[in-house]
Amino acid sequence: MVNIAGITLKSPIVTASGTFGSGQEYAKFNDLSRLGAITVKGVSHEPWQGNPPPRIAETHGGILNAVGLQNPGAKAFIKNDLPFLRTIAEKGVKVIVNLCGRTVEDYVAVARDFEGVDGIHFFELNISCPNVKAGGMAMGTDPKAAEEVTRAVKKVASVPLIVKLSPNVTDITAIAKAAEAGGADALCLINTLLGMKIDIHKKKPVLGNKIGGLSGPAIKPVAVRMVYQVSKVTSLPIIGTGGASTWEDAIEFIMAGATAVSVGTANFTNPKATTEMLDGIIDYMQRENIKNLDEIKGIIV
């Protein structure tokens, strides 16, 4: 059990936005009721069409994606996806709704779409998606803009607000502090790193959007470093994410300062990644006689 902003997660394993749909697709591989939380695919106020294909490219130990947050909009999400999530929520799993937008008004509008809607426990403010031209990452790379959008959404948010941070910055601690100043209840880091792959035979970028976000084991050391740095400058709970694919990775994030660990790309490599990681963590705790993960959280000084 871990605690994020006063809400108890039954386990430290969370799913990362955009890699787990709304959970249903992975229900036949995993006992979803064991997860701490499910973060749903990014939702915007209006439907978004996303980027032109190809949207996926594999790199050494990583994946580049340029999906561009294609989604059917909040109304369709509430109607089509939330009913299943509520059945999981009844089993004690928390639901994190990832909010995306291009302007402060967009983010506020999508947060408002969930006013009076039950079955959700957190918002995750996505100010870090590298695949959206305006808004998205632009707001997550400027401390003033990050603070402003956090404050605006916090004002209308019906549930605690997690801010998801971009690694594509000179100093991630500055953005973390800005989000905290804006009223964030928790932080999630990191989103993907900007990357590119060129098909040398076609002499063209592989991705339709040319540039995309790099995820997977290739970025894990960067993510662990940033979780470590951010944990030293903020008292907010951190959901660590970025290439975590094994239980050892999860422990590494926790030792760096994370309260929970979010699993993304690993779901593609192994559809059972989340629950297998959880098994590994439980075994490790028993072996090491750890009663509570707080005993090892942030032990790296």
Place this chain on the structure above:
Amino acid sequence: MENDGSLSFWLKVSIRDNHCISPDIFSVKVAAPDVAKSAKSGQFIMVYLDKGELLLPRPISIHDINDNEIEIIYQVVGKGTLVLSQMQSGQEIKILAPLGNGFTIPANAKKAAIVGGGIGTPPLYHLAKTLASLSIATDVYLGFRSAPILAEKFRALKNGEVHIATEDGSHGHRGFVTDIFEPQNYEQIFACGPEPMLHAVSALAARAAIPCQVSMEQRMACGIGTCVGCVIRVGEQYARVCCEGPVFDAKEVFL
């Protein structure tokens, strides 16, 4: 019909046979009774390589389904397929299958055509077999750069003519398969192959007002609809090849 993977199996399966059928093209059979029972023509499987830095499973079309096993045929085009080609009989691999919608065989059809190009040919074989079992006479048109693959296997079905075109003229007609394909004799066309070929087949089919189903491919990550990575443009929107496809109405993709 859309397939969200809810009818698919995540399995560790044993390789029964993995051999080269033509330069860089391999056939692999795996024992998977549940998949063999539920799979249909035109669906695909995800093959997990368990190979460190190669993270993503490889989507490969089903070539044939027999009793307890399924057969896939793939071309070595990169590191992942190279790893797969080096696996031996008896080794285990993980698969997620069957995936995708598969071909739709219209009720009461009497005469169909199959048009395949290059490595787009293998996914059409089980369809040809199914059409034969339904007594739907089917002519097959296959195009290759040079040496054909599987032509004899299609001929052995004895369910229609098999026409070959090669770009180098080494077998059959010299040129493209679309040079020799005349759609007006058929009630339904099924096609799989490189995009320019599918585009040309779709145009011919549309001109003759014959319905045409095309099997598409795209770079893919999850295979079950969650990542929205494998889209292609279908009509005014993007559709996921893994769920809404890989088989689409040619009109919506190309016209």
